[in-house]
Amino acid sequence: MARSLDGLVLAPVADQAPGQVGTRTRFTYHEKDGEIWADYTGGDVVRGHLVGTRRGDRLDFRYVQLKRDGTTSSGHCVSQVVESADGRVRLEETWEWESQAGSGTSVVEQVERGPDGD
Incomplete structure (x- = not known):
């Protein structure tokens, strides 16, 4: 099993559709x-x-979010925890919206916190 996720900051490696999680999002x-x-x-x-x-290395979770346009959305995601070649944690995700149409795959990877916490 990969190491604990506790305290880790992860970010998407690519942008999704407009109005969704993107490379500027931090988890x-x-x-x-x-x-x-x-x-x-x-x-x-x-x-x-x-x-x-x-x-083990499988995450199963629900998510809910508030977007800048004032709308909310929610969904379900299953992720596989893997360790990248350089030792960072990587989540390979399969997700589906429950509040709207849409599904897909994405990848988030461990990043270092900036000096102001982001």
Whole structure:
């Protein structure tokens, strides 16, 4: 099993569709006893939260977010935790909106926190 996600900051490696999570979005993960949760913000997302479980290297969670245009959306995601060649954590994700049409895949990778916390 890959190392704990607790305290790690991850970011998408590519932008999704406009109005969604993108390369400027930062996810701050927490993990304890098989539970995972994260807060995220950046780009078109004002505030987002995810909560779910981890079994081995598989994450299963629901997410909800508030976008800059004032709309909210929610969905479900299953992720595989892998370690990149340089030792960073990488999540390979398959997601589906539950509040609107759409589904896809994405990748988020561990990044270093900036001096101002982002």
